Amino acid sequence: MDDGDFSTKSDAFLTWLQQIGTTISSKIQLADLRSRHAGRGVLATADIAEDEELFTVPRSSILTAEASSLPAEIKEQFDDQWLSLMAAMIYEYQRGSDSTWKAYFDVLPASFNTLMFWSEEELECLESSAVVKKIGKSSANESFKAKILPILQQHTDIFKTTGMSDDQLLALCHRMGSTIMAYAFDLEKPGSGSTAPRNEEDGWEEDEEETELLPKGMVPLADMLNADADRNNAKLFYEDDKVVMKSITVIKAGDEVFNDYGPLPTADVLRRYGYTTHNYAKCDVVEISLDLIKQMAAEGVKLKGPDLGERTSYLDEHGILEDGYDISHASSDPESPQFPDELCILLNTLLLPKADFDKMKQNDKLQKPALILESVRLLYTIIVRRRAEYTFNALDDGFNSLQLNAAPIDISSASHRQKQARLVVAGEKKVLQEAAAALQKMLLGTGDGNKKRKAPTDTFEEEAKAVRAQRSNGEHPSKKTKH
Numbered sequence: 001m002d003d004g005d006f007s008t009k010s011d012a013f014l015t016w017l018q019q020i021g022t023t024i025s026s027k028i029q030l031a032d033l034r035s036r037h038a039g040r041g042v043l044a045t046a047d048i049a050e051d052e053e054l055f056t057v058p059r060s061s062i063l064t065a066e067a068s069s070l071p072a073e074i075k076e077q078f079d080d081q082w083l084s085l086m087a088a089m090i091y092e093y094q095r096g097s098d099s100t101w102k103a104y105f106d107v108l109p110a111s112f113n114t115l116m117f118w119s120e121e122e123l124e125c126l127e128s129s130a131v132v133k134k135i136g137k138s139s140a141n142e143s144f145k146a147k148i149l150p151i152l153q154q155h156t157d158i159f160k161t162t163g164m165s166d167d168q169l170l171a172l173c174h175r176m177g178s179t180i181m182a183y184a185f186d187l188e189k190p191g192s193g194s195t196a197p198r199n200e201e202d203g204w205e206e207d208e209e210e211t212e213l214l215p216k217g218m219v220p221l222a223d224m225l226n227a228d229a230d231r232n233n234a235k236l237f238y239e240d241d242k243v244v245m246k247s248i249t250v251i252k253a254g255d256e257v258f259n260d261y262g263p264l265p266t267a268d269v270l271r272r273y274g275y276t277t278h279n280y281a282k283c284d285v286v287e288i289s290l291d292l293i294k295q296m297a298a299e300g301v302k303l304k305g306p307d308l309g310e311r312t313s314y315l316d317e318h319g320i321l322e323d324g325y326d327i328s329h330a331s332s333d334p335e336s337p338q339f340p341d342e343l344c345i346l347l348n349t350l351l352l353p354k355a356d357f358d359k360m361k362q363n364d365k366l367q368k369p370a371l372i373l374e375s376v377r378l379l380y381t382i383i384v385r386r387r388a389e390y391t392f393n394a395l396d397d398g399f400n401s402l403q404l405n406a407a408p409i410d411i412s413s414a415s416h417r418q419k420q421a422r423l424v425v426a427g428e429k430k431v432l433q434e435a436a437a438a439l440q441k442m443l444l445g446t447g448d449g450n451k452k453r454k455a456p457t458d459t460f461e462e463e464a465k466a467v468r469a470q471r472s473n474g475e476h477p478s479k480k481t482k483h
């Protein structure tokens, strides 16, 4: 989009906002932040005090399934918040100038940088980050084909989709679905404050339990706010007939007004919103799959299949078993421990002598989450193996030596998406290194740890490198793993 077109659309959007009764403080402005890869955003043009009203938007102009003029008999065919909003958006978008929201659609994106739109080759740059499995492109396609396309095809006159191929309809679904994922709010009841847009957890159809019942809607202007981890300085409040964006801290003239998309790992910010900044690194996680844990328990502790199965079934009955466990950075918050309690309970249970496991089962008890020494050792070997699933190269070393929040090393020759992927991968390697260091410390405390004089991170990286080299030589890594 050339500059003229971009600013013409912004101006038309602002005029429309005025017409629908939006009030906007003279201390903010809608800005062109394309030079920062941030599209439009809102900037403070004067100092703003805490708790100042920045703008208000009438509830009647929020684009929801209910507010859309899509005929009721079609709305009724959708039993899901996401899909009904998608259908309403497709309908309103296709109406062009006949839609109340035309000027709004004109400032919403037509293309996205979210992972759904990355090529296979680009996704490979994310290496073994678990985020790749969370994109859900094929399940989204299936859902669109089964639940939306037939309705669009049946009512081509209403949706103005005559002559559009299945691929074009699917592309339209993806466009609206991706817009909802990155822009929609969970519309709370009057009297509450919300930090949306942050309404989706693991795919296109699933909602977080607490937001499941809240209607979803597109809130013009409120969704022009960008976010950057905990730099949020504004928040949306819900009143009876309007929503109000207010400052929640002092905002200096020239500063960007930020919303809060939630404490997301860099990988999820990229998956859902298509951007990265260094500030999400503190939320980075690495998923350790149950399959890897089971494999390592079978190899390292020689747990036989039936025994392993009995223990995992027992933990499943007690809600401890998951497909994967996220390890994070060390934190002083007991709510988000570096190694989740469920993972620790799983490991402790897998390592119990058979008689002790039988007794625990008889008493219908669970292990405590504090890692026993054998679990620390097993977890260390698992972390080594997980690290070996990522590459080792000079570029990583550059990233790895960085402090969180530091500026990236110069990789200006790489494409923007490659750089974004590197940031995700480097962040996840850092999580693994910290986890290894924490486990080594626990082992050292028992006199059982690394007795060499090298820095713990070096030995960890070397062990993982060796595992990766064995694997690429076709050898079985367990034969040479040290712990």
Ligand SMILES: C[S@@+](CC[C@H](N)C(=O)[O-])C[C@H]1O[C@@H](n2cnc3c(N)ncnc32)[C@H](O)[C@@H]1O
Binding pocket: 036, 037, 038, 039, 040, 041, 107, 108, 109, 182, 183, 197, 223, 224, 225, 226, 227, 228, 272, 273, 274, 275, 276, 277
């Ligand atoms: C709710 S919209 C915010 C308005 C958006 N910038 C626009 O021009 O329409 C969310 C999208 O804004 C962009 N975004 C948000 N925060 C950003 C940031 N800190 N840096 C770069 N892009 C950001 C991403 O493209 C994201 O999907």
